[in-house]
Amino acid sequence: MATTSSSPAPSTGSYDTTLSTGARKYLKAYGLTPPAVESYENQARRCLAQLQSKTTPIDKYLYLSGLRNANVHLFYRLAVDHMKTLTPLIYTPVVGEACLKWSQIYLQPEGLYLSFADKGHISSVLHNWPQNNVEITVVTDGSRILGLGDLGINGMGIPVGKLALYSACGGIRPDATLPLTLDLGTGNKAFRDDPLYMGSRRGKVTAEEEAEFLDELMEALVERWPGIVIQYEDFKNPFPSLGRYQGKYTMFNDDIQGTGAVILAGIINAVKRNGVAIKDQRAVLMGAGSAAVGVAKQIVQFFIQEGLSEDEARQCFWLVDTKGLVTNDRGDKLADHKTYFSRNDNDGKQYKTLSEVVENVKPTILMGLCTIGGIFDAEILKKMGQWNKYPIIFPLSNPSDNSECNFEDAMKYTDGRVLFASGSPFDSVEFEGKSITPGQGNNMYVFPGIGLGSILSKATTVTQSMIYASATSLSTSLNKQEVSDGWLYPEIGRIRDVSVVVAMGVIRAAQEAGVDREVRIRDMGNEELEKWVRSKMYDPHTETKVIEDEVSGMVGGDQKGSNAEKSHL
Numbered sequence: 266m267a268t269t270s271s272s273p274a275p276s277t278g279s280y281d282t283t284l285s286t287g288a289r290k291y292l293k294a295y296g297l298t299p300p301a302v303e304s305y306e307n308q309a310r311r312c313l314a315q316l317q318s319k320t321t322p323i324d325k326y327l328y329l330s331g332l333r334n335a336n337v338h339l340f341y342r343l344a345v346d347h348m349k350t351l352t353p354l355i356y357t358p359v360v361g362e363a364c365l366k367w368s369q370i371y372l373q374p375e376g377l378y379l380s381f382a383d384k385g386h387i388s389s390v391l392h393n394w395p396q397n398n399v400e401i402t403v404v405t406d407g408s409r410i411l412g413l414g415d416l417g418i419n420g421m422g423i424p425v426g427k428l429a430l431y432s433a434c435g436g437i438r439p440d441a442t443l444p445l446t447l448d449l450g451t452g453n454k455a456f457r458d459d460p461l462y463m464g465s466r467r468g469k470v471t472a473e474e475e476a477e478f479l480d481e482l483m484e485a486l487v488e489r490w491p492g493i494v495i496q497y498e499d500f501k502n503p504f505p506s507l508g509r510y511q512g513k514y515t516m517f518n519d520d521i522q523g524t525g526a527v528i529l530a531g532i533i534n535a536v537k538r539n540g541v542a543i544k545d546q547r548a549v550l551m552g553a554g555s556a557a558v559g560v561a562k563q564i565v566q567f568f569i570q571e572g573l574s575e576d577e578a579r580q581c582f583w584l585v586d587t588k589g590l591v592t593n594d595r596g597d598k599l600a601d602h603k604t605y606f607s608r609n610d611n612d613g614k615q616y617k618t619l620s621e622v623v624e625n626v627k628p629t630i631l632m633g634l635c636t637i638g639g640i641f642d643a644e645i646l647k648k649m650g651q652w653n654k655y656p657i658i659f660p661l662s663n664p665s666d667n668s669e670c671n672f673e674d675a676m677k678y679t680d681g682r683v684l685f686a687s688g689s690p691f692d693s694v695e696f697e698g699k700s701i702t703p704g705q706g707n708n709m710y711v712f713p714g715i716g717l718g719s720i721l722s723k724a725t726t727v728t729q730s731m732i733y734a735s736a737t738s739l740s741t742s743l744n745k746q747e748v749s750d751g752w753l754y755p756e757i758g759r760i761r762d763v764s765v766v767v768a769m770g771v772i773r774a775a776q777e778a779g780v781d782r783e784v785r786i787r788d789m790g791n792e793e794l795e796k797w798v799r800s801k802m803y804d805p806h807t808e809t810k811v812i813e814d815e816v817s818g819m820v821g822g823d824q825k826g827s828n829a830e831k832s833h834l
Contacts, residue, residue, distance in 0.1 A: 277337045282308060283809050291816050305806075308339055309346070322359045327370060329354055333429065334373060337439055341805035344433040349757045352709065355433075356426040358664030358689050361411045363426075367419035368456075368463045375425045376444025378418060381470055384478050388485040394443060400720050401494040402443035402486065403427045407451065408469065408501035412636030412667040415501065417451030418464035423499055427519075427712070434760045435713025435768070436802025437720065447482070449475055472505070479506055483514055494719045494727075496712065503555050504602055515719055517727040523708045523715065524556045524634075525563030526732050528659060528686075530739035531706050531753040532564055532630070535684040538751070539655040541629050543571045546581050549628040551619050551669060552635035552662075553586040558602045560634065560661075566733055582606050583626050586635075589617035620645065627652045632659040633669030641670035643678050650679035661688035661706055672703040686753050704753040709760065711735045714767025721768065721801055722775040723782035731774040738770030739763065765798050772798075 279294040282303045289295040312332065319325045329351065333340040344351050353359060363370065383390050407420025424444035432439045450467040451457060457466045470478070486493055495516040497506055507518045517523070536546060548564065550557045561582050568578035584591045584606045591599065592608045595615055599607055616622045623631070623645055631649055633641060641660055649656035656679055660669035672691035675683045681696045686704035693702045715735050719727055742763045743755050755763050769791065775781040786794060 277335060278808060280336055281338055281809050285813060285816070288809070288812050288816050291819075292812070305339075305342060309343060312339070312343055313347075322354065323362050323366065323370070325354045326359045326363050327372075330375070330425075331372075334375070338805045338808040341433055341439065341803075344429070345761065345805060348433070348760055352430070352757065353690055355429050356709070357411065357707075360422045360426040361413055361664045364407075364410050364416050364419050364422040365413060367416070367422055368459065368461045371463060376421055376446060378421070378446050378448055379482065380448040380465055381450065381467075381474070381478060382465070384481060387478075387481050388488060391485050391489045394489075396440055396443070398441055399443045399490040399493055400441040401428070401431060401437055401496065401716050402445050403431075403496045403498050404445045404447065404482075405497075405499045406447040406449045406475070406501075407499065408449075410499050411663050415451050415453045415469070417453055417456050417462070418446055418448045419456065419462075420499060421446040427496075427498060430709050431713050431716050432803060434709055435717040435764045436761065436804065437713070437717060438803040447478070449478065472502075476505065476509070479509075483510055483516075487514065492720075492723060494716055494724075496716065512726055515724050515727055517715065517732065518559075519708055519712050520556050521559030522563075522727075522729075522732045523712045523735075524661075525559040525561075526711045526715075526736040527708050527739065528560045528632070528661065528706050529563040529567055529733075529736040530710070531659065531686045531704060532657070533567060533737070533740040534743070534753045535630075535655075535657045535686075538684060539629065539653065539657055541653075543568055544573060544577065544581075546630060547583070547626050547628045548581055548630035548632065549583045549585065549619075549622055549626055551585050551631075551633045551637070551640060553584040553591050553603050553606075554634065555602060556661075557584060557632075557634040558606065560632065561606060563733070563736060566729075567736075579606065580610075583608065583622055583628070585616075585619050585622050589615055590622050623648065629653055630657040630659075632661060634661050635669065636662040636667040637669065638662075638667050639670060641675075643674065646670060646675060646678035646683075650682060653682075655682050655684050657684045659686045659706060661686075663688045665689040665691075676701065684753065702750075702752070705757070706754065707757075709757075710739050710754060710763060711767055713760075714738070714764040715771055717764060717798070717802070718768035718771025718775065721783060721798060722772040722780075722786075724775045725780045725782065728774065728778045728780060730778050731771045731780075734770040734774035735767050738767045742766040761802070765795060765802075768798055769794055 279292040280298050282298050283305055285302055316325055316328055319328055377394050379387060379390055403424035405420045405423050407417045408415045410416045410420045410423060424446060428442040428444050431437045431442060448464045450465060450469040452469045456462045486495060495514055497503060497518040503518045503520055507521060510516050550561060565578040569575055591603050591606060592611045616625055619640060649658060658675050662668055668687055668689050672685055673694050675685050676694050676696055686706040688706060690705050691703045693700045743752060747755055776787055786797060
């Protein structure tokens, strides 16, 4: 978008066919597109038809990636207007397949790659990024992509897709985002031996080497772009970096904190409906990795807010990993992050399977973050329905094939009484003559608002209170119809409105914690703050109008040409 009176060089936003002849000349794009000045409706009709003609999800993904790189504002107009349809193609679940095939389908640069060989001069590589204003970056080393394992640099699809959602859902300008992948080696021998793999052919660096590299990276990022929000994603062991940088930089880890926040929001709404007192809730989590622990700790914080002591809240959780129930006396050395929830009340008995744990605990809440598809089988689902009037069942693993159960089975085996949310999308189910829509505990409900709120408040750090506020704000964002229909999360098509609510909660939490630097909004009331937040959001539907108005202001409106009035925008 032009910001000065001199004519800029063409950018991907310059080739929008809704632009008038005058605007195209101003952007030096005249003659580079067909002469017709189109409406957005025509653009959308063409693009959706082209998308429909693609027969496989990965072909649809590639088409949308090409569109984003060729006409950025059109891509985001479509994403905003067709959120429910396009989100699974932009991010999960299809991004998983894209990452697996990244080195085979690679076409063009879409982010910045930093290799371990760049250690010592990371700052100079960052200066190769063409944008002088970057407000947020998503960083991954590809070592644990979704439930797919170590994919090395093929994990670039995650920062690219995630930042597309920051723009579409949270209104952060696309040109202010930086997808960043760290090539710190890979333990995936198949990739290292693949002649098409585009990363370095070395094993994973040591933890100490990684820490030194990340220290240099963090310093270089804030030196290049002061105030940048840094989101870590899909690191195999995310806890060291979170502990090391959380209080020093404006950073958070979406796997731990974002996942925990979005699930907490669903749990807040679910426990309101299942009628069981907080002190009597019993939660079994199949999975004891970073995401599971992050989720459980967020819910512990909520239980404490509701009146339990920390120890009472912690005792409401039973975590299960591949060796069974996590206990103090199981005989193996527990990873540090598991010890907080390790049980000491098992009287020496070890429960080695999920079925055994469920039978012993009789949970009110059953959550899955283990990526073992179908592990919540018919027997377990039936028992959840027998023990609870309204069982809370959250199979949260991605992609869909890894989901611990599907919505249809959860409805079938609990006689339609389940309070359900999944990590991947599932279709609605017909039950007793009604179409029931499942909840989806997708991180996209919170991370765009966390990012937007952190940017707008100019937060110096992302505090735990800001993460918690994102969850409580999300839980209140449902409209009257959604509450009446028994939904746990708002309709995904309202995600930009939801992101405003979440961002406002994050801003208020930053102000209360004293980590905000945007002093002029501290005294705003909620109504004024909401208007201000909305005014700061990137809106792809107004981008061409801004250019047209700028051209009109320069030449008195005559330059727009006879076809300008045909432009939708």
